Amino acid sequence: MRPRAWLRLPLPLLAAAAIAVWAVPGSAAVTAPAARQLAAPAAARQAVPPCNPAASSLRPAGPPQVTPGSYMARIRARGYLIAGVDQNTYHFGYLNPLDGKIEGFDIDMVRAVAAAIFGNPNKIVFRAISDAQRIPDVRSGAVDIVAHTMTINCARLQQVDFSSVYFDAGQRVLVPSNSRATSLADLGGRRVCATTGSTSIANIRAAPSHPVPVAEPFWTDCLVLLQQGDVAAISTDDSILAGLKAQDPWTKMVGPVFTSEPYGLAISQQHPDFVRFVNAVLQQLRTDGQWAASYARWVGTPVPAPPPARYKD
Amino acid sequence: MTAVGDPPRPAPGTQPALGQFVRARTTPAKLRLLLAGLVSLCLIWGAVAAWVVSQRASGAADVVSTSEPLALDGQQIYRALSDADATAASAFLSGGLEPIAARRRYQADIAQAASHLESATAAAGHSPAAWDLATLSAGLPVYTGEVETARADNLLGLPLGAAYLREASGLMRGKLLPAARDVSAQADARLTAASGQATGLPLALVLLVAAAIVGYVLYRAQRWLLWRTHRRLNPGLVVASVAAVVSLIWLVIALTVARADLLQAREHGSAPVAALARADIAALQARADESLTLIDASGDDSFQADYVVIQHRLGPGPGTLLTGAVTAARGSPGAGPAATAATAATAWYAAHRTVRSLDDNGRHTQAIQLVTTPGPGHSDTLFTRLDGSLTAAIAADQAVFRSNAAAGRDAFTGLEVGVIVLALIMAAGCARGLSKRLAEYR
Numbered sequence: 001m002r003p004r005a006w007l008r009l010p011l012p013l014l015a016a017a018a019i020a021v022w023a024v025p026g027s028a029a030v031t032a033p034a035a036r037q038l039a040a041p042a043a044a045r046q047a048v049p050p051c052n053p054a055a056s057s058l059r060p061a062g063p064p065q066v067t068p069g070s071y072m073a074r075i076r077a078r079g080y081l082i083a084g085v086d087q088n089t090y091h092f093g094y095l096n097p098l099d100g101k102i103e104g105f106d107i108d109m110v111r112a113v114a115a116a117i118f119g120n121p122n123k124i125v126f127r128a129i130s131d132a133q134r135i136p137d138v139r140s141g142a143v144d145i146v147a148h149t150m151t152i153n154c155a156r157l158q159q160v161d162f163s164s165v166y167f168d169a170g171q172r173v174l175v176p177s178n179s180r181a182t183s184l185a186d187l188g189g190r191r192v193c194a195t196t197g198s199t200s201i202a203n204i205r206a207a208p209s210h211p212v213p214v215a216e217p218f219w220t221d222c223l224v225l226l227q228q229g230d231v232a233a234i235s236t237d238d239s240i241l242a243g244l245k246a247q248d249p250w251t252k253m254v255g256p257v258f259t260s261e262p263y264g265l266a267i268s269q270q271h272p273d274f275v276r277f278v279n280a281v282l283q284q285l286r287t288d289g290q291w292a293a294s295y296a297r298w299v300g301t302p303v304p305a306p307p308p309a310r311y312k313d
Numbered sequence: 314m315t316a317v318g319d320p321p322r323p324a325p326g327t328q329p330a331l332g333q334f335v336r337a338r339t340t341p342a343k344l345r346l347l348l349a350g351l352v353s354l355c356l357i358w359g360a361v362a363a364w365v366v367s368q369r370a371s372g373a374a375d376v377v378s379t380s381e382p383l384a385l386d387g388q389q390i391y392r393a394l395s396d397a398d399a400t401a402a403s404a405f406l407s408g409g410l411e412p413i414a415a416r417r418r419y420q421a422d423i424a425q426a427a428s429h430l431e432s433a434t435a436a437a438g439h440s441p442a443a444w445d446l447a448t449l450s451a452g453l454p455v456y457t458g459e460v461e462t463a464r465a466d467n468l469l470g471l472p473l474g475a476a477y478l479r480e481a482s483g484l485m486r487g488k489l490l491p492a493a494r495d496v497s498a499q500a501d502a503r504l505t506a507a508s509g510q511a512t513g514l515p516l517a518l519v520l521l522v523a524a525a526i527v528g529y530v531l532y533r534a535q536r537w538l539l540w541r542t543h544r545r546l547n548p549g550l551v552v553a554s555v556a557a558v559v560s561l562i563w564l565v566i567a568l569t570v571a572r573a574d575l576l577q578a579r580e581h582g583s584a585p586v587a588a589l590a591r592a593d594i595a596a597l598q599a600r601a602d603e604s605l606t607l608i609d610a611s612g613d614d615s616f617q618a619d620y621v622v623i624q625h626r627l628g629p630g631p632g633t634l635l636t637g638a639v640t641a642a643r644g645s646p647g648a649g650p651a652a653t654a655a656t657a658a659t660a661w662y663a664a665h666r667t668v669r670s671l672d673d674n675g676r677h678t679q680a681i682q683l684v685t686t687p688g689p690g691h692s693d694t695l696f697t698r699l700d701g702s703l704t705a706a707i708a709a710d711q712a713v714f715r716s717n718a719a720a721g722r723d724a725f726t727g728l729e730v731g732v733i734v735l736a737l738i739m740a741a742g743c744a745r746g747l748s749k750r751l752a753e754y755r
Contacts, residue, residue, distance in 0.1 A: 087472070094472040097405075100678075125674070220476030247471045 053152040054262050055310035057164045058272055060280035064116040071271040072117050075144060080123045083110040084143035087128035088218035090243030091298045092149050095128070102126045105239075105298040106147035109166055109265060109282070112290065113145065116281045130217045132197030135159050138266045145278065146266040149240055151199045161271075162264030163278045165307040166291070169237035170257035171203055174244055176226065181233060183255030187211040190232035193222035200236035203259055211235075223248060237261045239299065262307065283309055340541060341754040344747055347534055351743035355553065358527045359736020362564060363729050365520045370725035372511030373571060377718045379436050380504035381583065385711070386433035387442070387497030388590040390426050390449065394493055395597035397422035398485045401460050402604040403685050405467065405478055423457055433496060442499040445492040452489045456481050482605060494594070501587050508579050511721065512572045520568075524561050527739075531557060534743075542750055549746020553739040560735035567724045574721030581645035582714025586707055588641040589651060592627060592634040593703040596658070599623040600696050603665055607672060607681055617669065624662055629655040638706070645713055647706035654702035661695040668692050 066072040075081055085102060086093035093106040111121035127143050134150055137143045138160045149169070152162045173192075175181050184192070188209035194200040196215040204213045214231050216222050223244045225231045234244060238257060245251050265282075267275050285291040286306040295303045397419050404415035430449055437443045459481035466474035535550050602620035628635040635655045642651040664683065667690075672680035687694045 088476065090472055095475065096470060097467045097472070097474055098470045126677075218476060220473045221479065223473055224476045224480050247466070247473045 048154045048158060051154040051157055052310075052312075053154065053157070053162075054165055054307075056152060056157055056312050057162055057264070057279055057309075058275045059311040059313050060276045060283060062280065063284065064277050064280040066117055066277075067273075070277070071144075071274040072277050076117055080125050081110065081114045081117060081145070082125050082127060082143045083114075084127045084129045084134060084137050084146040084148060085110070086131075086148045086218075087126075088220045089149055089240055090220075090247055092239065092243060093147065094243075102128070105167065105294055106149060106263075108290075108294040108298070109285070110145060110147045112285055113265075113278055113281050116277070116284075130197070131195040132217075134197070134266060138268050141268060141270075144267070144274070148266075149237060149263060150266055151237075151261040152264040153199060156266075159269075160266045161269050161275045162266055163275060164282055164309040164311065165262040165264055166282055166285075167239065167263040168307050169239040169261040169263060171200055171236060171259040171261060172238045172241055172253050172257055173255045174226070174234045174236075174241040174251050174253050175232065177250045177252045179232070179252075179254075181254065184211060184233075184235060184258070185209045187233055191230065192233045192235050193225055193231040194234065194236050195219060195222070198236065199259070199261065204235050219244060220247075226251070239263075242299070279309065279311070341751060344751045344754070347537075348744060348747040348751070351530070351534055351553075351747065352740045354527060354530055355736050355740035355743055358523055358557075358739070359733050361523045362520060362560065362732040362736065365516050366564070366567075366725060366729045366732055368516055369511050369568065369571065370722070370729060372507045372509075373575060373718070373722040373725060375507035376504060376511060376575065376578070377715075377722045380500060380507045381714065381718065383433055383436045383442065384497060384500035384504050384583070384587070386429040386436065387493060387500045388586075388594075388707075389429040390433065391490060391493040391497060391590075391594050392597065393422045393426035393429065394453075394485060394489055395594065395601060397426065398482055398490075399597065399601040399604055401463075401478065402482060402601060405463070405475065411464070411467070419460075423453075426453065437496075440499065440503065442496045442503075445495040445499070448492040449489055449496070452484060452492070456484050456489060459484065482601075486601075490598075497590065497594075504583055508575055508583070512575045512579075517568055517572075520564060524557075524564075527557055528561075531743075538747075538750065542753075547746040547750065549742045549744070549749065551742075551746075553742030553746070556735045556738040556742065560732050560739075563728065563731060563735075567728050571721040571724035574717045574724065578714045578717035578721060582710055582717055585638065585642040585645050585647050585651070585710045586714060588634070588638040589647060589703055589707045589710065592638045592654070593700065593707065595623050595627045595634055596696070596699055596703065599627065600700075603668065603684060603692065603696075607668075607677070607684060620665070627658060629658060638703075642706060642710060645710050647710040647713075650702040650706035650709065654699055654706065657695060657699040657702055661692065661699050664690060664692040664695045 066076055085106060086104075087095040087102055089104065089106075092104040093102060094104055095102050107126075110124060114124045115121040117123070127137070129137055129143070129146070129148065131148070134146045134148050135156065138146050146160075149167075150156075150162075151169075152165065156162070173181070173184055173187070181187050181190075184204070184207045186209070188211060190211055191214045192204050192211040193214045193216055194204055196217060201213050201215050204211055211233075214222075214225065216225065219234075219236065219240055222231065222234045226234055227248065234241065238253065241253050245253060265278055267278065282291075285294075286309065291306045292303045295306075400415050400419045400422060404411040404419065430446065430453070434443070434446045434450065437446055459477050463474045463477035463481060466472075466477060468474075531550065531554050535547060535554070538547055538550070599620050602616045602623065606614065606616040606620065626634055628637075629639070630636060635651075635658055639648070639651045639655055642648045668680045668683050671677075671683070683690075683692045685693060687697070
């Protein structure tokens, strides 16, 4: 869709910048010292070994199969898959007020996983969780899988496993349509919103123009603040911003894509068999046209080629 | 002290102290002095008695016409706002088109809150509650604006609506409800102070001491005249004494009756009402938590945690709000409904546990049904019973308060004027009686 291979290189640089921001007092976000401490990414506190987020998952062993004794067999015995999802991100995971159902591109991915286990895409219990809750819930086993516009990165790979990449996003900026800002560089000292615990808020904090990061629980909360004039901009993945823009025609997306955010489904490190199984499901979606159909339905046309499946083994 | 009338000449101690002070040696001079002293004493007595009565009467009037209505307004504002918040939340919960009944209930709540806000603002004047009422007046349109934006987005099928509802609910719970709670608390404090002013003993003591002084002086004056002039009765002083006795009896009866009525109003009226209202406010807050837990489902269970905290505070159980309200309502007409509320609360908690276990096991739709639709064992029905019993108990005890407090206030009717008129009669009686004696020396 977009030539963004060059963008992967700056990731370690961004992490280094984050370390610098955290280590040098007053270097950024001087107005929010408490928030700065919170947001210093886990990456900054402990050395994260270099990795390739786009090729960090486990290779499937052929088509998806529920083998006896596997984690999938345990899920099947339980009767339903437990998925941690977003209910506030338009077109990826949101609660449709018209019918009270959760739907979106992320939701299609987990429905395919449920269909592969049960032969029925509806055998899912959705747990609506916040961004900050994603890793704790996967690690505690509160959910089997998280489908929540979640960026694969090296720090998170220390804590959870991810499926192969199922969507490529990158961070941009959303402003009111009468704003003159064209990128984060124009928003120094202004309030810019993102969700707590997202990679986006860390990137805003690390931006050289020093915008003031404002952390909210959900993306729609950021849009409320933008509409009320409490923040000057929202900065996060273009995929999420498109959903916000669709809810408010008086906004516009500006500036270049300045990060790479490959999305993966998060799974506990306890269940590598389940990771392989999910990757097998994703591989089917890529090849049988379901991925393209979901993309066309939720994101729009033209439909690009799905992100290629690359594995570490 | 001397015995009455036995010595032919007055011992120095029997003469009025005032006489000694100005060294009046002749009888006419002493009579003149006595006249002046008695008249001023009567007038002072009239002033003191009228002041005490006016203090008491204004306390009673404040209780009936200002403090109690303000306390009631504070409770009603809290009730209406809290119910509006819970109704808006559960209207969202039901998914799809918002039920028309929920819409009407929300609108009625807002209208009620606005009307009580207006009357409370008028009643509060420049009291500390005025600041909280200003916060409420400024915040209410912001809240309703956010709820309407939420509805508009919801009608368009946008998830942004839920975010506006969260924002509105945050404003309600973070700012408006605490302000309404403050208004209630300040009005309760003011009610207690006014009722203390109307029933307190120190003022009554002042009155009794003054009455004792007047009575003693009148008695000594008449005894002196009897000894000095050898007349059995002095009609002027007799009239003054009768007037004094009448005013004293009237005062004692009125103050005693008013005090009994006002204490009754407090004990079986405003005190149980305040306790019941506190329990009702907590119940409404827990109900909103129940709905918001289902809407938000954001993974952190802050609303459910708040529900559990309130459940422990509400009771029933030793030291809890409901048990406190049942105890306070004992012997009042609200006792029956208050006891019903205590059992209804336990049943509601059980229904809430069912809701939580359904929701936690992925049966969100069934959980929502228990919360939003009436039916046997449904959280909705059981909460309505709890809330209804508390409201009925509050209404019953408020009626007790109203009638008793009004009776207490009415006991003061005409008393202030009466006491002044009687004091003037006393003064006139003294003046006339003594000037007649004085005339005999010319």
